Amino acid sequence: MELFLAQLVSGLSTGGIYALLVLGMNLITLVRNVVHHGFSHTCIFTMAVGWLVYNKTGMPWLAFLAMFAAGVLVTVLSEPLFRPLSKRGADLETIVLAMGIGIILSELIVNFFNSGQVLSFNDEMKIFTTKFQVGAITVSVASIVALVACVVIAIIISTYLFKSSEGRAMRAMAQNLRVAKMLGVPFGKTGVLGFLIAGLLAACIGVICIMCLGYCNAEMGDSFATKAVILMLFAGQGDIKGGILSSILMGVVEAMALAYLPGRWAEAIFYGFMMVIIIIKPNGLFARKAKN
């Protein structure tokens, strides 16, 4: 029982991180019909920038500021790369392009930050280091903060996307670029705005990952990216609520698999399960009705 509870708690906190990543992916699909495989790499990149700034200056707030700047810079600079593809309506190619962006970011982390070694953060950057201990069960304040932040950010983003006129315009552009243009949505400006928000979110995820994990390296980008992309499809592209639910669910499932199944099978089970569900329900687990 103790084992089970410990796993549940661990799974929830891992799920919180997945949920944020999936949220970011969903944001980008909703503002520009792109499955951004490189989004996770962007998050890790902001962490690396934060690490570098902190180690050079010793000022955590400056590091956090730099993280937000880096997140915004990366996403806003990558937005024009997607433009010609979106104009052509080449949705499949955008996936490949996003992978390309991911590799470049990973390579940058390997080459320019601590020569490819693990970047670990100290307590000043982690902010919340308190932990509650009940037997083998550890509940850290950081993971509670992560879960709460996840829900709050999701509410803010979905309110913005679904209730504000700018948000609507972004979604319109992702659904049908031509029609959105005919309705007067400025293509460049709205796209940049959407990616800017995604950049801020990437930095937020970076900060939360620093709090919860306390370290990062280039490989993390890859392993997060594929999981997050598949989780997003699993819940249904653009389904914010479903994305969060299924991320947390998968976080728990993964923790349970680690505990009760041989570790080597965990990955096969994780991906196999999701693939089967995706093939059975191509529009997402939470999709009520297939498109007509």
Added chain:
Amino acid sequence: MKKVLAIVIAVMMLSSLMAGFAFAAEDGAEGGAVAVTEWEIPVLSAITGPVSFVGEPAIWAANYAAEKINEAGGIEGVPVKIVPYDTEFDPQKGMQYITQLQDTALFIGGCVAAPVCEAEAQVLYEEHIPNIGSYVSSALDEYAPYICAYMGDSEILDLELCKEWMAAKGYEKLVMFYSPDDTAQAATVDRFAQEVPEYLGAVEVPTGTIDCGPLAVQAMNMGADAFWLGCRTEEASKVCKELVERGAVESGEQICATFSAMGAGFLEIAGETAEGTYAYNMLDVNCPDETWQELSEAYKADHNGDAPTYPPIQGFYNMIVALKACFEDLGITGDPAVLQEEREAIAEWLNNSPEIEGCQGTFSWVNGVMQIEAPVVQVQDGNYVVVTME
């Protein structure tokens, strides 16, 4: 008919293109030939990539050794030059270099990473090229006499340390944490299962596990009082942290880590929880030996004051030193006409070598296994300190 002709023409174009490319490329590949005016020693190492923290110092040490030898007049009066090849921890890349080198190289040094080495070993054995790299004993037997290990055999040493440690502390039940992706560790686990009576079981730590809490709890549920960390540094440090924080161990002494687990960042991530943990470092960082002190100073000067901590430094230094002894002992000429004979002679010599003066005392090889002191270290106040197991 026309269609067939068009296909034939296209195929011809294709093959001529390939051939043209091939000939153009052939010229570039000639660089690896051994010139008699200079000993070009190709050395493979993961200079960049995920294990660069081991690979870069290693290649540095090889270069340092070459410099030292050249200062003293080279090998038989001919200077040595290290030609580095960066495998990036990718067996495919390593194989590519080996195939480029296999027609001309007298000796190939490295690599520092087990997967790359195992990929190489087969070709090295078939082509009879002597090599010193990172091997465990099972591979050494299979490909004798052409490959040697540049440091003590971790498979055997780990086992010995583990037995000593458990006997000295009186621990009764052992759980291993290991990475299923590490080929060398997989071999060690098999060995432990057979030879350590206190062995309870292994916990697989998949690469990139985010939260190691579940794994720690799993090990605790097995009821062990001793924990062996064989997984990669990144996960090992987290497992160590979880074990201590969740109260699985009373002190760090109940945890023992292998060399691969105690890589860069272990102390940073594990922090205070690493206190008291044991490990083999296979390298005595504070060895009073004069050569080592000199090397250490030179290393610090080149690396912003960071001290050398990884055993391949010693291993790669010793490799070049051994090569000098070997070449001089055998009177190697480097003449391409007798390449095959000289390769075989070098391999035989290295595989069971006489005592050679290294940077931390003497060393030798017996059936390719390096015979060298491997000190036990313990984390004390955030530093590795050499200790002895009572």
Added chain:
Amino acid sequence: MEQTNTLLKIENLSVYYGPICAVKKIDLEVKQGEIVAVLGANGAGKSTMVNTIIGLMKAKTGSIQFDGKELTKMRTDQIIQSGISVVPEGRGMLSEMTVMENLQMGVYHHKVDFNSNLEMIFSYFPRLKERQWQKAGTLSGGEQQMLAIGRSIIGGPKLLLMDELSLALSPLYVDNIFKTLVQLRNEKGFTILLAEQNARKALQYSDRAYVLDLGKTVMDGRSSELMDDPFVQKAYLGA
């Protein structure tokens, strides 16, 4: 309906798709409060003309004057902002969004009172009110066309461009929709430019018409006169 105020004036307009000329030296004029139809078969250049007016395609030569502004040098969003609305070919639904959201998108660039205009739209198209929370993709063809028209007039545009309004609709629906358009013009004073393949209906409900063929204007005049023209009857009305 005698207004002299010219709202849209196209002069000497040519548009190319790469080397292919889609629109050749067209002149066209729309006056305030008129319903003007542009007729022609598939590939005559009607849609190209509409797309060029709203800036989705670039003109090679010629000018488009709208309300005193030169449109050929403006971006699409600026053109829309200056008071032109489009009902795109194929209705252009944002199918993942609800009917309400589609209507809200219609006022993206127009500073108007959304709620009162919404009432107006619902009074013309009561079906939309019933389905306002449904996703646009689930509507029937006729309802989608209503939504497209509603979305284009909700922002109170000065000029309404309609591309292939009658495409893939039953004849009864087509009549209904054209009647609504005339009603809108009479009651709200909209100016409408129709690009239509269905010449009979278009001539029936419009004031004036232009006939395009292979990118050139071959005829223009009052709709009632064109209706009786033997060439038009033979080529476009199938008489």
Added chain:
Amino acid sequence: MSSGLAYFITLVIVYILVVWGALIPFRAGLLYNGTVYVMAIGGYTAGFLSKTFGLNFWLCIIAAIITGLIFGFIPALGFARTNGIVTAISSMALIFIIQSIIKNIDFLGGTRGLRGIAKVPALPWFAIIILIIFGAFLYRLFNSRIGRAWEAIATDPQMAQTLGVDTRKMTVIALTLSSVFAAVGGAVFAFNIRVIYPGTFSFTFLLNVMTMLFVGGRFTQWGVIISAPLLWSINVYMPEAVQKLSNYIFAGLLIIVLMLRPEGLVTRKMILSVKNFFKGLFKKKARETV
């Protein structure tokens, strides 16, 4: 031929075969990332048979084709139901699944890898023969009824359906044939590198394949024949400093080509003009001889 060169040529041919494997689904309007998964299966089949039973090269290749057909067909049945983006992403998961499965199979060497694959001295020549056979097959395939059906699906799936094309069946055929190419590529790869690990068939490999596909041109089968040797030579024959940048170069080229030259280096137009040139040449000659 020096061994370095032989290794290079064989590896380039492996890449060409696998890229062709990725090209076939693209003809049918699909982005299929499962090629690397089938490559692993083909590679392990060939490697295992060669090591354990000492089968010769050609028998191993035939075995790889058979396993490729089987293991390509199974996921293809699933992917026939899904749309483009879902197929692209979820087929990526296949790579992780197969890696994980191979790690758990002891007779394939598990994480320790499969060693002891026989040495084939004439490997580059064999590879060239395979390349020519499969290249000719691909050429015939693209100009066959099936090829035209794929093209119709890629242009407009709904229209293709109204023309009587069974899109599901065609998708299954495309993915299965793609798997055969990838499996053969994997088998040749195994004989070339002679030690295979589950981790060899990784995401990085997929990205190399994608770069070669897009840079070479994904509308013709000829593009990759130029792009694969050019790109891979960056990794082998360029100065060390350039080799270090190879990942940046690959990713950068991929992005630039996707943005600015969607057809890639070799376009359909170029192939057409080359064809016409040769046709013209033959006609003239024919006239002269008459």
